[in-house]
Amino acid sequence: MYTILRDMIGHVDADCFYVSAERVRYPHLRGMPVGVLGNHGACIIAKSYEMKAAGVPTGMPIWEATPICPQGVFVKRDFRWYEALSRKMLAIVQQASPRVEFYSIDEQFFSTTENTREFAGRLQTEILRQVGVPVSIGIAPTKTLAKLISDSSKPFGYEVLKSDSERLALLRDRPVTDVTGIARRSAKRLAEHGIHTCEEFANADRAFVRWLLTKRGEDLWWELNGTPVLPILVARPRHKFVSRGGSIGKASCDPQRVHAFVVRNIERLVEALAHYRICCDSLILTLLFTNEPERSLRSSLLGSRADFEALLEAAMHLLPRVWQPRSAYVHYMHVIADGLRPLTNRQRSLFEQSQLVDIKRKINNEMGRFALRSGATLPLVDVYGDAANEYDICDIYGKSCF
DSSP states (O other): OOOOOSOEEEEEEETTHHHHHHHHHOGGGTTSOEEEEOTTSSBEEEEOHHHHHTTOOTTOBHHHHHHHOTTOEEEEOOHHHHHHHHHHHHHHHHHHOSOEEEEETTEEEEEESOOSHHHHHHHHHHHHHHHOOOEEEEEESSHHHHHHHHHHTOSSOEEEOOSHHHHHHHHTTOBGGGSTTOOHHHHHHHHTTTOOBHHHHHHSOHHHHHHHHHHHHHHHHHHHTTOOOSOOOSSOOOOSOEEEEEEEEEEEOOHHHHHHHHHHHHHHHHHHHHHHTEEEEEEEEEEEESSSOOEEEEEEEEEEEOSHHHHHHHHHHHHHHHSOSTTSOEEEEEEEEEEEEEGGGOOOOTTOOOHHHHHHHHHHHHHOTTSSOOGGGTTOHHHHTOGGGGOOGGGSTTOSOO
């Protein structure tokens, strides 16, 4: 048995959160197969258990999902609404614990000395009563085990992992990819050495795991063996980079549309840098194509910059070099600020003009986001005419997962 002299770690995970949030404001959707669509209204980014049972996977386009699930109801995502419910969940967990990590929009980790199923049940009931969203809860000695036990308790369950025999039962026959931090590439490397399950991973030689998967893999090894090494992060860790981008909707080789999306994402990136009060020394532009391999290049900036003009100039310098051949259809893109430093510690450039940036920010703060934006984004009538595009998941600040 574990000797519970230290805090245990809990994990709260909302069940089908986007769908559950839609059912809070539209109760008639309960019991119906529901799919939540991405910002371009094409692909399913979340689905109810009823739609999952019909055979609809996440990421499927709506035109493929409707024949599979003709009774399905599809709604456009609304991250402002999801954040509002997420913050209410967070506040309830913070009342139950002195240390809470806002891990993602639908997940929180917390420390607790209350390690009973009764406590987990009370917390689950309180969240459902005040927020209207069903959650699953796991409590265990480590973050990784807590997340695994909450996942295994879905939907709308809760469990506490107290003994070593319970830990071994949880890990047995569970795919190693169930562990957050072990994706397909790491799983492939482990499989080459006969490690396929969580139990096999936990039983492997620690030094070998570190050699194979670096310190991150070793941390997960300790966690799966019941020794906590991943702390509860009550504040978001310092950024290594800041990125904005995503799908541009239907893949395109139209120069005006691709250029307009680059400008849009630079404006969004400038907003994020201003929020975090940081600047960057270089910019990376990444394009993903439907008919060509992904391409990515970096451009160094003149000094440490966070203003629209400097970042846009770098992006426009990179675009023709990354977009090759020009017949390639662009599907996704990302603009990434790298070499980050606080604004107060930056190396200034002789070419900075900050007045226009400040005026633009002030107008948008008072009149609404994108009220004043670059004329180069005018071709994106479909994007700026759809309210779903005004607020994305990356606009929800404070999460530790990214």
